[in-house]
Amino acid sequence: MIRMFHVFKTFPNKIHALWDVNIHIKKGEFVFLVGPTGAGKTTFLKLIYRGMLPSKGQVIVDGVNLARLKTSLVPYLRREIGVVFQDFKLLYDRNVFENVAFSLRVVGTKNAIIRQEVNNILNIIGLYHKKNTNPHLLSGGEQQKLCIARAVVSHPLILLTDEPTGNLDPETSWDIMKLLFKINIWGTTVIMASHDKLMVDKAQKRVVRIERGEVASDTQKGIYS
Amino acid sequence: MLRNMFFYIKEAFLSTKKNGIMSFATIISLTATLIIVGMFLLISLNINLFLNEIESQLVAIAYLKDDISEEDINKLVQDTSELQGVKDVRYISKEEAFQRLREDLSEHEDMLAGIPENPLPASIEILVTETDFLEEIAFQLNQYKGIEEVNYGGQLTKNLILVFDFVRNTGLAIISLLIFISVLIMVSVIKISVHSRHEEIEIMSLVGATSWFIRWPFIIEGFLKGLFSSFLAVIVLIKGYLYYMEKIRIILPFLNISSDQIILIRIAVIIILSGVFIGIFGSMISLRKIRYEEL
Ligand SMILES: Nc1ncnc2c1ncn2[C@@H]1O[C@H](COP(=O)(O)OP(=O)(O)O)[C@@H](O)[C@H]1O
Ligand SMILES: [Mg+2]
Numbered sequence: 001m002i003r004m005f006h007v008f009k010t011f012p013n014k015i016h017a018l019w020d021v022n023i024h025i026k027k028g029e030f031v032f033l034v035g036p037t038g039a040g041k042t043t044f045l046k047l048i049y050r051g052m053l054p055s056k057g058q059v060i061v062d063g064v065n066l067a068r069l070k071t072s073l074v075p076y077l078r079r080e081i082g083v084v085f086q087d088f089k090l091l092y093d094r095n096v097f098e099n100v101a102f103s104l105r106v107v108g109t110k111n112a113i114i115r116q117e118v119n120n121i122l123n124i125i126g127l128y129h130k131k132n133t134n135p136h137l138l139s140g141g142e143q144q145k146l147c148i149a150r151a152v153v154s155h156p157l158i159l160l161t162d163e164p165t166g167n168l169d170p171e172t173s174w175d176i177m178k179l180l181f182k183i184n185i186w187g188t189t190v191i192m193a194s195h196d197k198l199m200v201d202k203a204q205k206r207v208v209r210i211e212r213g214e215v216a217s218d219t220q221k222g223i224y225s
Numbered sequence: 226m227l228r229n230m231f232f233y234i235k236e237a238f239l240s241t242k243k244n245g246i247m248s249f250a251t252i253i254s255l256t257a258t259l260i261i262v263g264m265f266l267l268i269s270l271n272i273n274l275f276l277n278e279i280e281s282q283l284v285a286i287a288y289l290k291d292d293i294s295e296e297d298i299n300k301l302v303q304d305t306s307e308l309q310g311v312k313d314v315r316y317i318s319k320e321e322a323f324q325r326l327r328e329d330l331s332e333h334e335d336m337l338a339g340i341p342e343n344p345l346p347a348s349i350e351i352l353v354t355e356t357d358f359l360e361e362i363a364f365q366l367n368q369y370k371g372i373e374e375v376n377y378g379g380q381l382t383k384n385l386i387l388v389f390d391f392v393r394n395t396g397l398a399i400i401s402l403l404i405f406i407s408v409l410i411m412v413s414v415i416k417i418s419v420h421s422r423h424e425e426i427e428i429m430s431l432v433g434a435t436s437w438f439i440r441w442p443f444i445i446e447g448f449l450k451g452l453f454s455s456f457l458a459v460i461v462l463i464k465g466y467l468y469y470m471e472k473i474r475i476i477l478p479f480l481n482i483s484s485d486q487i488i489l490i491r492i493a494v495i496i497i498l499s500g501v502f503i504g505i506f507g508s509m510i511s512l513r514k515i516r517y518e519e520l
Contacts, residue, residue: 049431052519072436074517079433089428093239105232106434154432
């Protein structure tokens with residue numbers, strides 16, 4: 001599903017965020033991307049949805065070489081990839097329902113289907129009863145779930161989440177983890193950047209460790225370090 | 226698609242609301258520009274009417290003495306039509322001259338009351354092919370005994386055309402500048418509105434909206450502002466024009482001022498199209514490129 005060949009990313013300020021990364025993530029896998037702050041995790045995720053292009057090397061997603069993908073086709077790549085950001089990026093000028101519906105509206109989905117899909121996912125994340133609430137009235141955990149709902153409501157092939165449990169207590173964090181596992185079991189390939197040792201150790205999934213932009217280790221059923 | 230159209234229009238209104246003061250300022254400045262454009266169009270329309278009128282009067286008029294014989298008149302007409310540059314020669318009798326005056330003043334009959342007898346002389350009108358010939362023709366005609374006086378408006382006409390051309394060109398330059406400034410204002414307002422909505426735009430691009438889908442709400446925003454401004458401008462212009470034209474007509478009844486509805490409607494259409502064009506064009510250039518990637 002995702003392959004990287006000798007991927008380098010150097011920013012204009014000469015910072016090397018990624019250095020010779022090679023990786024293969026199969027369809028349906030659940031992968032933790034761990035490493036200290038500044039290791040290059042967010043950069044790694046951005047390369048997958050073409051939020052950035054690598055300085056060198058190839059990124060291939062679902063058989064498509066992203067460097068060769070025409071700009072006009074980037075939207076269609078993005079429809080196959082759900083992204084949950086470190087900073088939620090919710091829209092606080094509309095309610096919970098509309099935040100989730102937004103990602104269906106902008107791809108021209110029919111209203112009836114939007115209603116059905118959004119209500120369905122809100123039920124799954126347990127926020128159906130708050131669908132008319134403004135997201136700034138939700139707790140941190142609820143907002144995180146809302147972001148996940150928005151990312152998966154269109155049934156993407158891949159879900160990328162950037163430190164979704166970063167600022168949450170362990171109980172809420174595990175709640176989020178269970179939600180992600182559920183999405184993974186439906187068939188979505190999930191990559192989760194994290195430095196939440198507790199969650200990573202508890203989950204027993206594949207762990208890719210990045211240090212100073214390089215893949216330092218890659219273990220099945222791994223632990224944080 | 227209709228469904229998408231609803232989304233665009235809703236987002237366009239959301240954005241206008243979010244930038245209330247800026248939106249208001251854009252509409253005011255665009256309206257002002259369009260009013261000036263319209264004023265220019267109306268003035269230049271009337272200049273054109275006036276020029277057409279005097280250009281159809283590329284004539285010299287030779288006023289005849291009252292005691293001239295019919296024979297002499299015939300000879301005069303014959304001789305004149307053989308001069309270089311003469312297109313047509315027409316004899317206007319005293320009665321015909323008076324009749325014409327009466328028609329010209331038909332709405333102001335009272336001005337003729339109290340004139341005891343026909344004071345106008347008979348004349349011959351000489352229509353020329355070009356103003357350049359007028360001087361020579363006038364010189365030739367002045368040799369005849371039966372002619373009282375020769376009048377021609379050649380130099381005056383030439384000067385008027387020059388002055389009006391100058392007015393028109395300066396006006397055109399000022400209008401171009403104003404339209405340019407309006408577009409700039411529109412561009413910066415849309416840019417501010419784009420910026421105030423960068424979160425929506427970012428999320429749109431991240432969940433797979435095409436660049437046109439992202440642009441449409443802003444194009445509609447520009448379109449609506451342009452449309453609204455031009456309607457305001459048209460109302461102010463037409464009302465103002467009709468009001469002042471009435472006044473001018475009373476003061477200067479001889480001036481031929483157009484109040485032709487077709488022409489006014491045409492000018493209204495031009496104003497509306499310009500407003501809409503400025504609105505859409507402004508949005509387009511502030512959204513030339515939707516960025517999907519960071520560097
Ligand atoms: N847009 C950018 N311009 C310059 N440097 C950047 C940019 N984004 C990230 N970096 C740098 O690249 C390195 C990796 O960043 P990042 O991928 O965000 O790490 P992580 O997500 O693991 O904390 C850091 O040193 C960071 O400062
Ligand atoms: Mg990060």
